[in-house]
Amino acid sequence: MPMNRPVATALAASLCLLTAACGSSSDGKAGDATAEAAASKTGYPVTLDNCGQKETFDKAPGRVVVMNGASVAEVSTLLALGLGDRIVANQQTYGNSEVPGRAEAIEKLPDGGVKQNDAFDVPRETMIGLRPDLVLSTTAYGFDEKNGFATRDQLKDAGARSYVSPQGCDQDTSKMTLADSYRLLRDMGKVFDVSDKAEELIAASEKKIAAVADKVKDKAKGEKKPKVMVLFSNMSMGGNDFSSVVAKGIYNDILAEAGGANAFENAAEGSFADLSKEKVAATDVDALVVIGYNDPDPAAYAEKLLKEFPQWPAARNSTYVTLSDSMYLGPSNDLAVEKIARMLHPDAL
Helix, strand or coil, X not given: CCCCHHXXXXXXXXXXXXXXXXXXXXXXXXXXXHHHHHHHHHCCCEEEEECCEEEEECCCCCCEEECCCCCCHHHHHHHHCCCHHHEEEECCCCCCCCXXXXXXXXXXCCCCCCCCCCCCCCCHHHHHHCCCCEEEECCHHHHCHHHCCCCXXXXXXXXXXXXXXXXXXXXXXXXXXXXXXXXXXXXHHHHCCCHHHHHHHHHHHHHHHHHHHHHHHHHCCCCCCCEEEEEECCCCCCCCCEEXXXXXXXXXXXXXXXXXXXXXXXXXXXXXXXXXXXXXXXXXXXXXXXXXXXXXXXXXXXXXXXXXXXXXXXXXXXXXXXXXXXXXXXXXXXHHHHHHHHHHCCCCC
C-alpha cells in the first residue's frame, strides 16, 4: 500500500527522535522542533498499554489481520472508522447485521486464503506468512501458543503490532460494558490517526442511547423492569439443553439502558449460563432477545422457543426481538438499545 505524505513524515520524525541525527542545528534543537511538529500534526508516535504490553505505532497500519474470536467487534469497528482497505485478512462474520450494508461489506473483505486450525482461527505459520503490521484479537486466546497461534512476541519479532480488545486480557468478558465498545473505537482511532471520526461515532451513540434511556425511564417510572432472556440461537456451548444463555457482560448494560433486566443474571458467574430445560421453564421470562450468530433465521428459533415455554409472559404476548452484531462489543450498541426498548416499552418511543 502506498505511504501517504503525513505518514511518511511521522515515520521520519520518529526515527529522528530515536537517533538524534536530524536537524541543521548543532545542539539538535531545530531538529527536535521539526520532529515534534510532525508528530503533533499526525498524532504519531502512539503508544497503547494493552494487557500489560506496550505497543508503539509510528504510522497507521496498512496490513491488518482480524482474527476470528467468535466476534465481529474488531472488523465492525474498522469498517465504522472507514478502514476496511487496511484489512488483508478478516476471519470475522456474524452473517448479518443491524447496520445496513455491513454484513455485505464484511463478506467482501479479503480472507487472506486462510485455512483455520482446529481452534478455528489463523495458525501461526499462516499468520506470519500474511506479513501483517497489526493483528487484532478479541481476547488473549488468539495469541496463545498452546492453541497453535503466533504469540505477541513472535509477531513483534516479525514486525507486527498486536492488540487485544477491552476486557479480553484474561479471556473473561463478563465485566464488559458499553464503555468498552467506546474504548475499542478510541484505541483504533488513535492507532490509525482517525480520532476525530472515533469521537464523532462515540458522541452520536451516547446521545442516542441517552435519549432512549430517558424516554424509557420516564414512561416506566415505578414499574418493575421486564425480565429478559438473552441467548444465541442454535448454539451449543455446554452440556445442558440451554448452554448459550447470557448471564453477564455488555448484554446486561444494553438491557439496562433499554429499560430491562436479565432474567438469568445470577445463573452463572461468567458470561454464559449452562442451564437445564427445567431451570429455564421455572423462570419467568417477559421478553426474549435472540442473537443470530451466522444463523439465517433466528426468528424461527425464537418462535420455536416461545412455543416450548407457553407459560412465559413472553410467549403469551409473542414478545421477542432478533439481533446480531449490535448486541455485542462494537460500534453499534445504540441500535440494540433502541430495538430492545421498542420491544419492552413500545409506548415510550
